[in-house]
Amino acid sequence: MTTETKRLIRVRTEKGAVFKRDGFGKKRQLSDSWRKPRGQHNKQREQKKAKGNLPKPGFGSPVAVRGMHPSGFFEVLVFTENDLENLDVKTQAIRISAGVGARKRKVLQEKAAASGFKILNAHVIKERVMKEEPAEPEKGAAKNKKDTKEAKKEAPAKKGTSKAVNKKPAKSAASSASKAKPKAKEAKKEEKAAEPKAKEAAKTPAKKSAPVKAEKKPAAAEEKPKAEKAKAKKKSSSGVKKNE
Numbered sequence: 001m002t003t004e005t006k007r008l009i010r011v012r013t014e015k016g017a018v019f020k021r022d023g024f025g026k027k028r029q030l031s032d033s034w035r036k037p038r039g040q041h042n043k044q045r046e047q048k049k050a051k052g053n054l055p056k057p058g059f060g061s062p063v064a065v066r067g068m069h070p071s072g073f074f075e076v077l078v079f080t081e082n083d084l085e086n087l088d089v090k091t092q093a094i095r096i097s098a099g100v101g102a103r104k105r106k107v108l109q110e111k112a113a114a115s116g117f118k119i120l121n122a123h124v125i126k127e128r129v130m131k132e133e134p135a136e137p138e139k140g141a142a143k144n145k146k147d148t149k150e151a152k153k154e155a156p157a158k159k160g161t162s163k164a165v166n167k168k169p170a171k172s173a174a175s176s177a178s179k180a181k182p183k184a185k186e187a188k189k190e191e192k193a194a195e196p197k198a199k200e201a202a203k204t205p206a207k208k209s210a211p212v213k214a215e216k217k218p219a220a221a222e223e224k225p226k227a228e229k230a231k232a233k234k235k236s237s238s239g240v241k242k243n244e
Contacts, residue, residue, distance in 0.1 A: 001071075004064075008061075008062045008065040009065050009068065009070060011061075012062060012065055017053060019034045019052070019053065020032045021033065021034055021035040022037050022043075022044040022051070036054075037054075069120065071093065071118065071120070073118055073120075074092050074093070075092075075094075075120065076092050077094075077095050078095065078097065078108065078112075079099075081107070084111065084112060084115060087117070089115065092117075093117065093118040093120050094119055095119075095121050096108060096109070096122075102123075105123060106125045
C-alpha cells in the first residue's frame with residue numbers, strides 16, 4: 001500500500017459522518033440505520049437546526065479509496081475454489097462466506113494462502129481427536145500363544161505317559177458307569193413290584209400266634225459256674241490246699 005492511499009484512507013476516516021434516522025431514540029423498535037425522511041412536516045427533511053445532517057456529496061470519501069478495506073485491499077466474497085480464479089493478488093483480498101463448512105473452508109484457506117491471497121476472515125479449524133481403539137493382537141503373537149498351549153498339552157506325554165494310556169481309565173470308568181445303570185434300573189423295578197405285595201399284606205389281618213413261653217432256667221444253676229470260676233484254688237507255702 002502506497003503512502004498516498006494511506007493518506008486518503010486517513011482523510012476518509014476523519015471526514016466520515018454518521019447518519020442516523022430520525023426518531024431512532026424515541027421508539028424502541030426503530031434502529032439507528034439510516035432511512036431517508038419523507039414526512040411532509042419532518043424537521044430533518046426541512047434541514048432544521050439540531051435535527052441531524054442529510055447525506056450529501058460533500059460527505060463522500062475520495063474516489064481512489066472508496067469501498068476499500070482499511071488494509072488497503074478491495075474485498076471479494078468467495079464461496080468455492082473456482083472463485084479464486086481471475087483475481088488480482090496485489091489489489092484484492094478474499095472474504096470466505098459464512099455458509100462454507102469447516103471441511104471446505106480448510107481446503108479453501110490452504111489454497112488461497114498457497115496462491116498468496118490475503119484472507120480477511122481466516123479461521124483456526126480444530127481437527128477432531130478420534131478415540132484410539134485397543135490394538136488387535138498380531139497374528140504372530142496369536143501363533144505363539146497356540147504353540148505354548150500345545151507344548152503344555154504335550155509335556156505330560158514326554159514324561160512317559162502316553163495319550164492312549166491316559167484314555168484307558170476314562171473308558172473303564174465310562175463302561176462301569178454304563179453297567180451300573182441297568183443294575184439300578186432292575187433294582188427300581190423290583191421295588192415297584194414289591195410295593196403292591198406289601199400293601200396287600202398290610203390290609204390282610206395277621207393271625208394271632210400262640211405266645212411262646214420262654215423256658216426259665218434256675219438262677220442257682222447259672223450262678224454256680226460263675227462262683228466256681230471266681231473261687232480259684234490257692235496253694236499254701238507247704239503245698240497243702242486250703243480249701244480241702
